[in-house]
Amino acid sequence: MHFASPPYTSMAVIDKLKDLLKKLNEYQSDIKLQIVPFTKLQEEIYKNVSEPYCITIMRRMMVRIGVKVAESNNCLALATGESIGQVASQTLESVKVINEVTNFPILRPLATLDKLSIIDISKKINTFDISIRPYEDCCTIFKPKKPKTKPRLDECLKFEEKFDYDSLIKDAINNIETIYISDKAKKDD
Numbered sequence: 001m002h003f004a005s006p007p008y009t010s011m012a013v014i015d016k017l018k019d020l021l022k023k024l025n026e027y028q029s030d031i032k033l034q035i036v037p038f039t040k041l042q043e044e045i046y047k048n049v050s051e052p053y054c055i056t057i058m059r060r061m062m063v064r065i066g067v068k069v070a071e072s073n074n075c076l077a078l079a080t081g082e083s084i085g086q087v088a089s090q091t092l093e094s095v096k097v098i099n100e101v102t103n104f105p106i107l108r109p110l111a112t113l114d115k116l117s118i119i120d121i122s123k124k125i126n127t128f129d130i131s132i133r134p135y136e137d138c139c140t141i142f143k144p145k146k147p148k149t150k151p152r153l154d155e156c157l158k159f160e161e162k163f164d165y166d167s168l169i170k171d172a173i174n175n176i177e178t179i180y181i182s183d184k185a186k187k188d189d
Contacts, residue, residue, distance in 0.1 A: 003038040013135040031181040048162040052148040077105035093150040
């Protein structure tokens, strides 16, 4: 799942994602890339939420969307690429507050790896050169100057009361674009 924020982010990032997923497809079965239009939600977050909390609220919205899509596709868990402590939204305090939106299982296979370990893995599976292509994503474009690294749940709930995120989430889900990544050569073997 990718959260897109046009016109703030380039659509070239989708080509980057497709290339990454084609590489990953060498190690697993067919992949379904779901592109979530996230701009409206982000704009509302930045209108209604104190800047240090924006990333935390944004991540809470992403989890809500991910869970709804996962449940509608009969998935048993979400998997993310989070690595604890790498960025503000990935401190244990942030992860705890973000997790509060659901009891749906969230797998974090990279959680205990540091940046260098993740880079080493990406080089071994030939995704590193693709991953460093310089395209902005929704998290970097809307990144606050001083993100909250120890957010409080009560503050998050207070900010979320300020806007109708349920209808924005529903709209985003209803407008997801799906792209299938398949390795036809594997199937012909």
